[in-house]
Amino acid sequence: MAEEASTFLSTQRYAVVTGANRGMGLEICRQLASNGVMVVLTARDEKKGIEALEKLKENGLSHLVVFHQLDLLDPSTISSLADFIKTQFGRLDILVNNAAIGGITVDTEALKASEGREGIEIDWKAITNQTYSMGEKCLETNYFGAKRIIQALLPLLLLSDSPRIVNVSSTAGKLQYVSNEWAVGVLSDAENLTEHNVDEILTEFMKDFKEDQLESKNWPTYLSAYILSKAAMNAYTRILAKTHSHLMINCVCPGYVKTNSYAGLLTVEEGASSPVRLALLPQGGPSGVFFSQKEVSSFSPILISSTMAEASTFLATRRYAVVTGANRGMGFEICRQLASKGVMVVMTARDEKKGIEALEKFKEFGLSELVMFHQLDVVDPSSVASLAHFIKIQFGKLDILVNNAAITGIIVDSDFVRLTEIDLKAAKLKWVHHLMTQTYSLGEECLEINYYGVKRMIEALIPLLDFSDSPRIVNVSSSSGKLKFLPNEWAKGVFLDDESLTEERIEAVLNKFMKDFKEGELEANCWPSSLSAYTLAKASLNAYTKILAKRHKQFIVNSVCPGYVKTDMNCNTGNLTVEEGGENIVRLALLPEDGPSGLFFFQKEVSPL
Incomplete structure (x- = not known):
């Protein structure tokens, strides 16, 4: 929590928590204040x-x-609170809508007896009673009251540079529990969803409640108003996220928490940690998403494939991955292997036509439901931002990033290679280097894609990786990036000095290298004379991997040389298949929780740089 929130909390933040005099509301206040937030209880x-x-x-x-006193049913107390915040703080950064009522009376003795019977699901219908007036008050508090407070405080939230709204909801608000097909259809239609639609559903529901037609009109027959109020709040959360892109607004079911009324399974500390986590999301986090505790969940039921059921502990919940440079060769194979393990994969490529053609091939493997395509040019910041936005909207988080996209920075006489069947890796004779042409502009492009492009991707997607409980980054590197292939002693010293290694020092090496390249002084200044930019890019990527692992201890981030794989890049002269090479990368993407980080692997073995 502290690492995720550090940037957000670098300035004083102000929060309001509703329904906060006891239980989880009070605990949310305590946890926010413990993080240095000034809280209005x-x-x-x-x-x-x-x-x-x-x-x-x-x-x-x-x-x-x-x-500050607040009654969500009384507009004058809401106005009074808004005036207080405006006068005292001048803005608001966080609003946690926690206040809610059940809209029922509960037979507490029967509930306690039910909770004591292990493995027996509670029969809420048998132990609760609901009336029209209870339902009316429930909607007024849980939905209209929350709307009222959001609308009153929105002008102050919009003065924040990082506004957050967390609507404490419930899995009871999932559409599978609403049951009325018309209502489910309206609430499922994210594109056309409006506040007017939501209000229309609630009006119809209350009309049928009043006329005692809940069962005949296929509405929930117990916890009815509570279910509808939470479904409406989940829908309103999506609407707000769409209309206010500057806001980060999410809804969350904190789990079945022990309160004064219910025994529950979680402590208030455990329950409160989920809303607080969302309140302190780093910049670029998801918005308009429903969470069940700390996991992204669906507003409607999710069908889990048999492939998912067979996956490892890491894959016990749906995982989302991005693979760059994935329209062919090893990138394509990485996507196939991840999807085969139940991971939802975003396959990316610079060429949209080739990417879509590659996507079609997954139909042959029966994996088309687990792979989608998004255009990506790692050199273009707007393209990277577009991908990040897509993942944020679609999934709300990212679990795996495989940086596979790369170029060699050379032109190879591929016809000669094919005719002679020469092994480019094994060949050591100087004349082989004459088959490779490198120029300053090719070197510049190589660094831009292989190093700066990877950095650009990681920096854009870190906020979404931060939201995973098991974030993995795999940087596809090469043995060419090992320091024994870097004769420049100064550069080698920079990369070996782990204690003083920084991004700035890496860039200083690359700037010096490119200056010497431009001036035709590579050999004079002891830089590699062949595959020069490729070697420097991979050495820099290995160094950056170490920096990332040190900075983001909750991540597992490694670099890997998959081996000498037959690909177009080496004119298919490799000695490993793409399946064998891909396996070495996928293994790191699916490392267990206690897996290593900040290391360089050659195939499946840790290797010194």
Whole structure:
């Protein structure tokens, strides 16, 4: 949490939490204040609110929490709160809509008896009672009240450079529990969803509730208003995310939490950690998404394939991957192997036509449902940003990034290679180098794709990788990047000095190399005389991998030479198949939780640089 929130919390942040005088609401306040956020704790009952404030003194947090009375059903108290925040802070950074009621009365003795029976699902219908007036109040609090507070505080949130809204919801609001087909259809249609549509559903629901037609009109018959209020809130979250792209707004079911009313399975500390995590999301995090605790979930039921069921512990939940340079050869094979293990893969390529053609091939493997294509040019920042936005909207997170896209930075006399069947890797004779032509512009392009393009991708996707519980980055490198192939002693010293290694020092090496390349002084200054830019790019990538692993300890990030694989890049002279090469990369992408990080692998073995 601390690492994820560090950037966001570098300036003083101000938050409002509704329904915060006890239970999870109070705990959300405590956790936010523990992260240095100034919190306005709100409650309908002023006496109880002030008593809750006293409790936070025990945690030494009273200087970071203030109380303000708030009744979501009373517009005047909402206006009063908005005026208070405007006067005191001038803006708002975080709003957590936690206040809610069940819209039912519960037979608490029967509930306790049910909760004590292990493996027995609670029969809510049998132990609850609901009336029209309870339902009306439930919708008014859980949905219209939350809307009211958002609309009142939106002008102050928009003054923040990183506004966050977290709507505490419930899995009860998933569309599978709404049951009315018309309502499900409207709420499923994300493209045409509007507040008016949502209000129309709630009006029709309450009309049928009043006329005692819930069952005949196929509405939920227990927890009815609660289910509809949470489904409406989930829908409103998506609408807001779409209409206010500057906002980061998500809804979350914190799990079945122990409260005054229910025994639950999670402590309030565990339950509160999920909304707080969303409140402190780093820049570029997902928006308009529903979470079940810390996992992205669907608003409607998800069908899990048999492939997923067979996957490892790492793949116990849906995983999302991006593979660059994936329209052919090893990149294509990496996509195939990941998809075969149940990972949802975004296959990328610079050439849109070739990418779409490659996508068609996955039909032959029966994997077309697990692979999608997105155009990507790693040299073009707008293309990288477009991909990041696509992943954010589609999945809300990223679990695996495989940086495979690369070029050699040379022109090879491929006709001669094919005619003589020469092994470019094994050949050591100087005359072989005459088959390879390198120019300054080719070298520049090579560094731009193989090093700076990888950096660009990682920097754009880190906020989404940060949101994974098991983030993996695999940088496809080469043994050519080993330091024994780098004769320049100064550059070698920079890359070997792990303690002082920084991105700036890597760039200093590359700038010096390119200066010497431009001036025709590669040999004079002891730079590699063949595959020069490729060697420097891969050496830099290996060094950057170490920096990343040190900086992002929650990540598993490694670089790998997959071996000398038969590809177009080496005129198909390799000694490994793409399947064998791809396997070495996919293995690192699916490393278990305690896997190594910051290392260089040659095929499946750790190798010194």
